Amino acid sequence: MEYYLTLGILLGLSAGFAPGPLLVLVISETLQHGALAGVKVALAPLITDLPIIISSIFLLQRMAGFEQIIGVFSITGGCFVFYLGVESICIQKVSLDGNTAAPKSLQKGLLTNILSPHPYLFWFGVGAPAVVQAMDISHSLPLFFIIPFYLLLCGSKVLLALLVDKSRSFLRGSVYIYSMRFLGACLLALSLLLIRDGLGLLF
Numbered sequence: 001m002e003y004y005l006t007l008g009i010l011l012g013l014s015a016g017f018a019p020g021p022l023l024v025l026v027i028s029e030t031l032q033h034g035a036l037a038g039v040k041v042a043l044a045p046l047i048t049d050l051p052i053i054i055s056s057i058f059l060l061q062r063m064a065g066f067e068q069i070i071g072v073f074s075i076t077g078g079c080f081v082f083y084l085g086v087e088s089i090c091i092q093k094v095s096l097d098g099n100t101a102a103p104k105s106l107q108k109g110l111l112t113n114i115l116s117p118h119p120y121l122f123w124f125g126v127g128a129p130a131v132v133q134a135m136d137i138s139h140s141l142p143l144f145f146i147i148p149f150y151l152l153l154c155g156s157k158v159l160l161a162l163l164v165d166k167s168r169s170f171l172r173g174s175v176y177i178y179s180m181r182f183l184g185a186c187l188l189a190l191s192l193l194l195i196r197d198g199l200g201l202l203f
Contacts, residue, residue: 001144004134008148011126015149016156021081021112021190026157028088028183029105030164037105038161042154044109045119052119053146056128074198077115082191084108088184117197 017023022041030038113119127149134141 001141004130004141004145005148007130008145009152012149012152013156015122016153017160020118021077021084021116021187021194022109023157023160024183024186024190025084025108025112026161027164028084028180028187029108030161031168031180031183033105034168035161035165038164039158040106041109041112042157042161044106044113045154046150048110048113049119049123049150052123053127053131056120056123057131059124068202071117071198071201073115073120074117074194074201076198077112077117078191078194078198080111080115080191081187081194084112085184085187085191088180088187090184116194117201 022044026038026041029041127145130145131142134145
């Protein structure tokens with residue numbers, strides 16, 4: 001039990017604070033629309049990852065050609081993240097009053113996570129083998145890995161959204177615009193990495 005608990009904690013923390021499209025999107029949405037928007041993005045893995053977990057465990061022994069599938073997801077995700085980056089760079093003026101509607105924040109988070117290869121690579125390469133191994137010992141044992149993993153994965157991003165929201169009052173005028181453009185440039189760079197990784201998996 002201690003082994004799987006420790007594994008879930010360490011992997012959850014490292015994944016939660018690891019640079020990536022979802023982390024940048026948490027910051028971007030928080031700056032544009034407030035903490036609630038950032039929290040919605042942070043919680044996206046709780047919705048998108050369940051089918052990945054189930055399919056990765058079920059298909060663990062039947063993964064012929066799976067690298068190519070991940071490659072397609074990676075390229076598609078790279079294109080979507082590229083669009084988000086352009087959107088951030090093109091921002092001219094956005095209200096920071098905390099009441100700005102952000103009806104698409106959760107959708108953006110869901111699409112970003114679904115189209116990213118990272119959850120697939122993690123669950124097929126690390127998560128599913130650990131769960132299958134734990135299930136051989138006890139059917140309840142995988143929960144000691146999965147629960148702390150997602151508590152820390154999403155919790156760390158929620159914490160980041162709350163911290164970033166506190167700094168919004170200092171990000172007025174040109175400072176805010178340049179912050180958003182910097183985040184947009186980060187998303188563009190990440191999109192190119194996703195496309196590169198996807199092409200590497202396809203060829």
